[in-house]
Amino acid sequence: DSGVTQTPKHLITATGQRVTLRCSPRSGDLSVYWYQQSLDQGLQFLIQYYNGEERAKGNILERFSAQQFPDLHSELNLSSLELGDSALYFCASSVQLNTEAFFGQGTRLTVV
Amino acid sequence: GNSVTQMEGPVTLSEEAFLTINCTYTATGYPSLFWYVQYPGEGLQLLLKATKADDKGSNKGFEATYRKETTSFHLEKGSVQVSDSAVYFCALRNTGGFKTIFGAGTRLFVKA
Numbered sequence: 001d002s003g004v005t006q007t008p009k010h011l012i013t014a015t016g017q018r019v020t021l022r023c024s025p026r027s028g029d030l031s032v033y034w035y036q037q038s039l040d041q042g043l044q045f046l047i048q049y050y051n052g053e054e055r056a057k058g059n060i061l062e063r064f065s066a067q068q069f070p071d072l073h074s075e076l077n078l079s080s081l082e083l084g085d086s087a088l089y090f091c092a093s094s095v096q097l098n099t100e101a102f103f104g105q106g107t108r109l110t111v112v
Numbered sequence: 113g114n115s116v117t118q119m120e121g122p123v124t125l126s127e128e129a130f131l132t133i134n135c136t137y138t139a140t141g142y143p144s145l146f147w148y149v150q151y152p153g154e155g156l157q158l159l160l161k162a163t164k165a166d167d168k169g170s171n172k173g174f175e176a177t178y179r180k181e182t183t184s185f186h187l188e189k190g191s192v193q194v195s196d197s198a199v200y201f202c203a204l205r206n207t208g209g210f211k212t213i214f215g216a217g218t219r220l221f222v223k224a
Contacts, residue, residue, distance in 0.1 A: 035214075
């Protein structure tokens with residue numbers, strides 16, 4: 001158990017809908033990362049937050065957004081969902097910006 | 113830009129066989145290099161890392177040596193077990209960088 005908690009574990013939704021994925025980092029970790037893992041794209045970095053502020057952005061679509069709250073948990077919002085958004089979404093956390101990241105077990109999103 | 117290239121899988125071995133998973137990278141500066149492992153249904157776990165040239169990372173019988181001259185970080189294990197069946201990801205993070213870039217992953221099957 002990495003100490004990073006992601007909810008829900010599984011999510012099935014229809015195209016065009018909006019979902020929110022939640023991540024609770026390890027106790028004491030200030031930085032949160034989101035990754036998307038799909039069969040055709042592999043593991044892609046989406047976005048990183050540190051102590052509530054966005055610090056790095058990767059291949060995140062405009063339909064997706066994220067935020068980190070004062071209690072350091074983070075949410076990833078996915079809207080206008082398409083079939084191609086079906087993937088495993090991982091959250092990771094680390095103590096500082098450039099230290100080892102610990103991954104959660106992921107949320108499997110299926111868009112039908 | 114920075115990138116990581118891994119050998120394609122799946123790799124299928126018999127128990128006690130020798131394992132090599134090749135990984136090469138492209139990066140500016142002096143990146144840190146990592147191997148992560150993803151067991152079925154779980155998130156990624158850091159397996160080992162190396163932060164400078166000629167460093168050898170090791171853990172659970174796995175080893176990888178940071179070779180700057182060949183820009184490689186190949187993963188090796190002398191005798192694999194069925195429990196090593198998983199997906200292995202090579203990754204890099206540049207000095208001062210905030211995001212970790214992953215290779216496509218190599219699936220390993222170990223037969224009893």
